Each structure stands twice: as C-alpha cells, then as structure tokens.
Amino acid sequence: xxxxxQNNERILLDKLVYKFHTPQRGDVIAFHPPMPSTAPxxxxxxxxxxxxxxxxxxxxTIIKADSSHFTLEEPYIRQAPAIVISVL
Numbered sequence: 516x517x518x519x520x521q522n523n524e525r526i527l528l529d530k531l532v533y534k535f536h537t538p539q540r541g542d543v544i545a546f547h548p549p550m551p552s553t554a555p556x557x558x559x560x561x562x563x564x565x566x567x568x569x570x571x572x573x574x575x576t577i578i579k580a581d582s583s584h585f586t587l588e589e590p591y592i593r594q595a596p597a598i599v600i601s602v603l
Contacts, residue, residue: 538560
C-alpha cells in the first residue's frame with residue numbers, strides 16, 4: 516500500500532468534529548506521541564476500546580469484548596509477524 520500522506524506534506528486537521536462524535540474505525544487521526552517529538556503522529560484507527568487486534572499470517576482480525584470477531588480487508592499487509600494488541 517502506498518502511504519496516504521507523504522513526507523513534507525501539509526495537512527489540515529479538524530479537531531471540532533470529535534466534539535460531536537467519537538473517532539471511528541478507519542478515521543485518520545493526529546496525536547502527540549508518548550515520547551518527545553517535534554511532530555504529531557498521524558495514524559488510521561484500526562481497533563476500538565475493548566477490542567483486540569490480531570495480525571497473523573497477513574490477516575487482521577478484530578476480536579470484540581464479547582469474543583465475536585471479524586477480519587479487516589488489509590491487502591497491503593505482507594508476511595506480517597503474528598501480534599496481538601489490546602485497545603484500552
């Protein structure tokens with residue numbers, strides 16, 4: 516997959532929209548990283564609070580709190596290592 520944003524591009528952020536609804540899966544957000552940095556991180560939301568994100572054999576699976584699950588279409592993932600991330 517080609518990056519949505521390229522280095523040295525400028526983007527316009529809308530902070531007001533999240534006063535009306537919470538961020539949703541697929542939204543692109545900017546936030547201050549947990550370590551010192553001069554620039555914010557820009558990321559796409561994959562997992563929501565209470566979910567686990569499992570990446571295994573190039574497949575992204577979302578496991579909900581009730582143990583139901585579904586697979587996200589993420590064709591750009593190649594031979595990704597097996598990882599599980601819990602979203603707080």
